[in-house]
Amino acid sequence: MSGYLGKILYVDLSKEFISTYTLKPETYREWLGGSGLSAYLMDNLLKDKLGFLDPFDPENPLIFMTGPLTGTYLTGSSRVSVSALSPLTGIWGESHAGGFLGKEIKAAGYDGIIVTGRAKQPVVLYIEEEICLKETPELWGLDTYETYDRIRGNGSYQVAAIGPAGENQVLYASIIHNKGHAFGRTGMGAVMGSKNLKAIAVKGEQKTPVKDEIAFSKLRRDLLEKSKNSLAIQMLTSFGTNGTLEIGHLSGDVPIKGWQEGEWDEGVESLGAFSYNEKILKGNRSCFACSVACKRDVADPINPNKKAPGPEYETVAGFGTLLFNRDLELVASANDLCNRLGLDTISASSTIATAIRMSEDGLWDESNELSWDNPHVILTILEKIAAREDIGDILADGTSRLVARFNARHLDLTVKNLEVPYHDPRAYHGLGLAYATGNRGACHVSCLTLNIELGASIYQSIDIPDDFQGQTSVGKAKLVKEAQDLGSVFLAASGFCQLGSIPFDESDLQSALAAVTGKEYSLEELRSIGERIWQKKREINETRKVDKSADKLPDIFFRAQENGGAKGSTPDIDLLLKEYWQLRE
Amino acid sequence: MVFNDASELYKCIGGLFVKGAQHEAMGPKVKASNIIIRFNYTQPEASLTIDTQSTPPEGQYFNVIHGDNDLKADVVMSMTSDIAHQFWLGKVNLTLALSRGQMVAQGPIQSIMRLLPVIKPAYELYPQHLQEIGFDHLLPEEN
Numbered sequence: 001m002s003g004y005l006g007k008i009l010y011v012d013l014s015k016e017f018i019s020t021y022t023l024k025p026e027t028y029r030e031w032l033g034g035s036g037l038s039a040y041l042m043d044n045l046l047k048d049k050l051g052f053l054d055p056f057d058p059e060n061p062l063i064f065m066t067g068p069l070t071g072t073y074l075t076g077s078s079r080v081s082v083s084a085l086s087p088l089t090g091i092w093g094e095s096h097a098g099g100f101l102g103k104e105i106k107a108a109g110y111d112g113i114i115v116t117g118r119a120k121q122p123v124v125l126y127i128e129e130e131i132c133l134k135e136t137p138e139l140w141g142l143d144t145y146e147t148y149d150r151i152r153g154n155g156s157y158q159v160a161a162i163g164p165a166g167e168n169q170v171l172y173a174s175i176i177h178n179k180g181h182a183f184g185r186t187g188m189g190a191v192m193g194s195k196n197l198k199a200i201a202v203k204g205e206q207k208t209p210v211k212d213e214i215a216f217s218k219l220r221r222d223l224l225e226k227s228k229n230s231l232a233i234q235m236l237t238s239f240g241t242n243g244t245l246e247i248g249h250l251s252g253d254v255p256i257k258g259w260q261e262g263e264w265d266e267g268v269e270s271l272g273a274f275s276y277n278e279k280i281l282k283g284n285r286s287c288f289a290c291s292v293a294c295k296r297d298v299a300d301p302i303n304p305n306k307k308a309p310g311p312e313y314e315t316v317a318g319f320g321t322l323l324f325n326r327d328l329e330l331v332a333s334a335n336d337l338c339n340r341l342g343l344d345t346i347s348a349s350s351t352i353a354t355a356i357r358m359s360e361d362g363l364w365d366e367s368n369e370l371s372w373d374n375p376h377v378i379l380t381i382l383e384k385i386a387a388r389e390d391i392g393d394i395l396a397d398g399t400s401r402l403v404a405r406f407n408a409r410h411l412d413l414t415v416k417n418l419e420v421p422y423h424d425p426r427a428y429h430g431l432g433l434a435y436a437t438g439n440r441g442a443c444h445v446s447c448l449t450l451n452i453e454l455g456a457s458i459y460q461s462i463d464i465p466d467d468f469q470g471q472t473s474v475g476k477a478k479l480v481k482e483a484q485d486l487g488s489v490f491l492a493a494s495g496f497c498q499l500g501s502i503p504f505d506e507s508d509l510q511s512a513l514a515a516v517t518g519k520e521y522s523l524e525e526l527r528s529i530g531e532r533i534w535q536k537k538r539e540i541n542e543t544r545k546v547d548k549s550a551d552k553l554p555d556i557f558f559r560a561q562e563n564g565g566a567k568g569s570t571p572d573i574d575l576l577l578k579e580y581w582q583l584r585e
Numbered sequence: 586m587v588f589n590d591a592s593e594l595y596k597c598i599g600g601l602f603v604k605g606a607q608h609e610a611m612g613p614k615v616k617a618s619n620i621i622i623r624f625n626y627t628q629p630e631a632s633l634t635i636d637t638q639s640t641p642p643e644g645q646y647f648n649v650i651h652g653d654n655d656l657k658a659d660v661v662m663s664m665t666s667d668i669a670h671q672f673w674l675g676k677v678n679l680t681l682a683l684s685r686g687q688m689v690a691q692g693p694i695q696s697i698m699r700l701l702p703v704i705k706p707a708y709e710l711y712p713q714h715l716q717e718i719g720f721d722h723l724l725p726e727e728n
């Protein structure tokens with residue numbers, strides 16, 4: 001079965017039981033891989049318990065899953081997903097990262113890893129020729145970078161670890177792969193912490209089987225050429241994802257001062273692409289076999305003679321513009337701290353922004369140390385969140401629980417309890433609908449809507465009118481549904497990276513799947529796989545009593561900005577949802 | 586076609602660039618980029634060059650040259666005149682226009698990105714400029 005290894009590793013930490021799971025070829029065909037296959041597996045593993053299982057129950061399966069393209073040498077195909085019931089949202093949770101982990105899981109002979117149960121002592125799961133669980137109480141309490149340094153040996157292991165935030169079950173704790181590749185969203189690190197699983201270390205030597213090497217080599221060259229000629233990719237290589245800050249600011253896409261302001265020229269200039277390159281950049285890095293190298297290295301805030309992973313757009317927006325902080329070095333320090341502690345930078349910065357707004361409105365006295373004028377306190381607060389100390393203990397539960405606790409629901413910045421990422425639905429109304437209907441909550445990466453509305457990607461099967469505008473709700477429901485279905489295959493299941501695949505379209509995906517798996521996928525079939533995946537995640541949520549009544553946007557997005565690129569614009573969510581559900585049902 | 590001939594385009598878009606060259610916020614930023622940008626238009630055919638390297642006329646931070654010239658441009662932007670007009674009115678999604686080939690940008694991405702800070706103030710200047718020169722019939726109704 002080319003493209004796949006045909007085995008999934010199954011580890012029960014409670015019983016110290018290790019085995020492999022095999023799936024029928026039809027199952028791979030129906031769910032493709034990544035979080036699509038994980039949704040199918042979760043449903044099958046939990047069955048009747050799916051509706052009520054606590055995400056911190058040992059039975060909640062933590063599923064790492066690659067796609068058929070992961071680990072091949074196609075540019076931009078390094079992705080691996082992690083899924084579980086989310087402690088932050090209570091529903092389907094998933095998070096994705098690139099790096100080298102996915103390639104290594106396949107090199108070790110597996111398409112994915114299912115971890116269930118809870119170890120008696122903190123353990124590391126070693127996956128190589130032999131699979132073993134090693135008790136490692138000495139690693140508990142270490143940050144993710146120290147953990148990686150202790151485990152990686154001579155560099156041959158690829159590592160996914162949690163930091164203190166995951167150990168203390170901060171609801172938005174992340175899992176960090178090596179240094180700086182974050183499975184950030186939906187609290188997968190907290191699930192890992194609840195299992196007493198400090199890290200997974202993988203190494204192997206198998207090659208992902210490719211069916212048609214000749215077609216694959218030609219495709220590889222063609223995609224590299226396409227990538228090289230794409231302005232968006234050139235921008236990512238030169239400036240990383242933060243290259244979008246200025247252009248996003250033009251269209252009113254960037255969150256400023258808790259989403260309350262529409263423009264901030266000085267801030268965007270201080271935090272933007274050229275400032276980043278001039279002030280803090282030390283080099284580029286890449287994920288496995290990717291020619292884009294959009295990852296940035298900056299001076300290590302702890303040891304400035306060394307390099308450390310630098311902040312990406314979401315983090316610059318979160319700890320920069322959102323918190324009204326124009327100090328780029330401080331943003332880099334906050335990013336470094338979040339990576340080390342194992343905190344999702346989006347949820348952490350959004351929760352802090354909400355606390356500041358509550359403090360401004362006199363709703364929470366204890367949060368007075370937080371203000372728009374005092375950004376340096378961010379670092380102390382992040383430490384407190386990870387340790388669940390003082391107000392950090394309250395902030396560790398995320399925005400929606402914070403606003404519920406202080407009766408300030410009007411300040412909520414979440415959809416289904418997941419903090420909104422840093423693209424403004426007032427600038428892109430389709431994205432607002434994608435957030436509202438997202439199966440993991442507000443999400444900008446599980447569907448193709450953002451790439452389409454930004455204008456970066458064009459797909460043959462998704463119609464974009466000649467006079468396309470981001471700031472209209474008319475006609476967007478169809479676009480979002482199609483972008484979700486296709487995105488569920490393209491991004492969540494195949495192994496392609498959302499950024500690296502910007503210049504690729506459906507025919508490239510079809511050619512890649514044909515060369516790698518040896519199987520032809522019609523466009524119709526790809527769309528129906530995507531729809532199946534989307535529906536399965538939705539069904540999981542509905543089983544957990546979260547249905548379409550939860551498809552909402554935070555209040556702030558219905559207040560039009562008075563200035564900036566999205567001035568006067570608000571999404572017509574009633575129209576969008578009405579049309580969307582007519583198409584879905 | 587929005588512009589009947591090249592001279593109308595020079596009045597409207599060329600005039601906007603001159604206003605930009607005189608603008609206290611925008612002018613120094615463009616000047617600091619130290620690049621030469623050529624805009625090639627079709628329907629009607631026209632060409633405008635922003636030259637930040639030679640000495641500008643008094644009151645301007647950079648030169649705006651109408652028509653062909655021998656300067657070696659760092660960045661060349663090509664588009665129809667209608668797209669250019671819509672763009673300066675803030676009605677064109679830049680990234681989408683580039684992806685669709687409605688605009689073609691040639692040159693190093695670092696230089697192309699240098700143009701971004703210029704766009705926002707120019708959006709504000711263009712409708713004002715059209716009004717001032719008696720071309721307000723080219724403004725969309727809401728303006």
Ligand code: SF4
Pocket residue numbers: 076077078098099285286287288290291292293294295497498499500501
């Ligand atoms: S585009 Fe960037 S994030 Fe995606 S695979 Fe390449 S280097 Fe990694």
